[in-house]
Amino acid sequence: MEPEASASPDAAATTAAPDAAPPADVELTDQLVGKKVARMGKVVTDEEGWVLYRFDKDSDDPPASNCVDKCAEVWPPALTDGSPQLSGVSDDKVGTITRQDGTRQITLGGWPLYRYIGDKKPGQWKGQGVGGTWFVAQPDGKKNLECLPTGTPKAVAPPSSSDAGAADSGY
Numbered sequence: 171m172e173p174e175a176s177a178s179p180d181a182a183a184t185t186a187a188p189d190a191a192p193p194a195d196v197e198l199t200d201q202l203v204g205k206k207v208a209r210m211g212k213v214v215t216d217e218e219g220w221v222l223y224r225f226d227k228d229s230d231d232p233p234a235s236n237c238v239d240k241c242a243e244v245w246p247p248a249l250t251d252g253s254p255q256l257s258g259v260s261d262d263k264v265g266t267i268t269r270q271d272g273t274r275q276i277t278l279g280g281w282p283l284y285r286y287i288g289d290k291k292p293g294q295w296k297g298q299g300v301g302g303t304w305f306v307a308q309p310d311g312k313k314n315l316e317c318l319p320t321g322t323p324k325a326v327a328p329p330s331s332s333d334a335g336a337a338d339s340g341y
Contacts, residue, residue, distance in 0.1 A: 199248040204258025204309030211316040219292030222283040226303040230280030243328035247275040248283040279311015288326040
């Protein structure tokens with residue numbers, strides 16, 4: 171009987187594995203592209219041209235993400251299932267971390283990367299300076315401080331919530 175009892179936690183872990191997959195509406199980031207955009211200068215985008223961001227409340231040493239739950243709904247992590255193709259980004263700056271939900275997130279210079287749902291089309295960078303903690307990532311992983319907004323913009327509300335107050339929580 172004991173072998174069966176020890177096997178059942180493994181079975182539970184196996185059935186939990188599908189939960190670790192990225193949500194269906196979140197695409198994997200297959201490519202990192204370092205380039206210049208008007209007014210902002212050096213940025214990193216994904217394969218579709220969406221600007222990627224870094225979060226000051228994360229850590230680069232050791233690399234760790236502190237953006238989960240509603241934060242990750244507003245700032246979807248740049249997820250990967252392998253090594254993204256690189257253009258204008260040095261491969262020695264790129265890594266991954268395992269998020270709390272078991273997915274793998276791309277890091278650049280140790281900093282986890284994210285998209286921002288407030289950007290409505292590729293090339294926009296409306297997340298710059300949001301909450302005083304979100305910044306456009308440069309190809310070396312450092313934050314881009316070329317074009318900062320006046321004041322401190324607030325994040326858009328999470329898509330699954332009609333509670334506009336969630337935008338005030340700092341992400």
